[in-house]
Amino acid sequence: xxxxxxxxPTLSVQEGDNSIINCAYSNSASDYFxxxxxxxxxxxxxxxxxxxxxxxRQGQRVTVLLNKTVKHLSLQIAATQPGDSAVYxxxxxxxxxxxxxxxxxxxRLFVKA
Amino acid sequence: DTAVSQTPKYxxxxxxxxxxxxxxxxxxxxxxxxxxxxxKKFLKIMFSYNNKExxxxxxxxxxxxPKSPDKAHLNLHINSLELGDSAVYxxxxxxxxxxxxNVLTFGAxxxxxxx
Numbered sequence: 345x346x347x348x349x350x351x352x353p354t355l356s357v358q359e360g361d362n363s364i365i366n367c368a369y370s371n372s373a374s375d376y377f378x379x380x381x382x383x384x385x386x387x388x389x390x391x392x393x394x395x396x397x398x399x400x401r402q403g404q405r406v407t408v409l410l411n412k413t414v415k416h417l418s419l420q421i422a423a424t425q426p427g428d429s430a431v432y433x434x435x436x437x438x439x440x441x442x443x444x445x446x447x448x449x450x451x452r453l454f455v456k457a
Numbered sequence: 458d459t460a461v462s463q464t465p466k467y468x469x470x471x472x473x474x475x476x477x478x479x480x481x482x483x484x485x486x487x488x489x490x491x492x493x494x495x496x497k498k499f500l501k502i503m504f505s506y507n508n509k510e511x512x513x514x515x516x517x518x519x520x521x522x523p524k525s526p527d528k529a530h531l532n533l534h535i536n537s538l539e540l541g542d543s544a545v546y547x548x549x550x551x552x553x554x555x556x557x558x559n560v561l562t563f564g565a566x567x568x569x570x571x572x
Contacts, residue, residue: 376558387461387547387563388500395558431498437559443488443551444513445559447500 356454363421365451367434372415374436378445379408379419382431391419391432421453429455460484463548463564470538471572477534478567480548488512489531490549490561491523500547506531535569543571 357363369377375396380388394401394408394417401408407420417434434448463480470476482489490513491503505513506525520536531548545568549561 378560380561382498385565387549387565388561389563390560393558393560433500443490443505443507443559444502445561446502450498450500452498 353449354452354454356456357424359424359426359455359457361424363419363424363428363453363455365419365421365432365434365453367417367419367448369415369417369434369436369448371436371438371446372412374438376437377408377410377417378435378437379406379417380433380435380447381428382433382450384430388433424453424455426455426457429453458483459564461548461550461562461564463546463567465567466565467568467570469570469572472538472540474538475534475536476538476569477532478546478548478569480531480533480564482529482548482550482562484550484552484562486550486552486562487528488551488559489525489528490551491531491533492547492549492563494545494547494566496544504531504533538569538571540571543569545569 378393379391381391382388392403392408405422409418431450431452433450435445461482488507490505494500503517504523508528509525522534525531545566547566548564551559
């Protein structure tokens with residue numbers, strides 16, 4: 345069935361280091377992927393997205409990598425800051441799924457000062 | 458101005474009661490959603506409306522009834538509340554985008570606790 349999952353449920357990094365959050369997806373028909381950040385007491389917030397015809401996309405301090413061969417997605421955060429502490433979700437939109445966004449289980453990122 | 462606002466933020470009630478959560482978006486989006494987030498942070502879609510028409514209806518008990526009076530509002534009514542309904546319910550909206558490019562804007566969530 346469809347699923348989007350994460351390798352690591354919790355990640356702890358030192359302030360200033362780079363963070364890498366991984367995600368595996370199973371629906372090879374998905375053609376659009378999104379990373380969301382959820383801070384405590386708030387709803388998930390869009391960070392960055394990538395289409396299946398790309399393998400890398402960069403934003404401000406964040407980079408998303410897509411490996412369609414192994415159905416793997418990762419979010420890289422450069423120079424991690426305390427404000428990056430949150431739960432991060434990968435999500436996918438299957439090409440035929442219309443408006444149905446499927447979320448992964450989430451990874452909690454702790455940033456140590 | 459809050460883009461997606463939902464009320465109440467917190468709701469504590471007894472088993473068997475009926476309660477409603479309301480959601481409004483001022484983004485001009487055509488599509489609205491209800492997601493349920495459990496204690497392990499797992500987000501699962503429940504319903505979606507596109508311009509007042511129900512387009513997604515996941516396997517949700519029929520005690521849950523969404524209602525969209527217009528495309529800016531989506532409410533969720535829950536009858537005969539059960540302990541397992543305790544969760545955070547998120548409202549979200551998205552614009553009419555390209556096929557598959559569906560970016561959601563979420564509200565702050567409504568934490569429901571059933572005692």
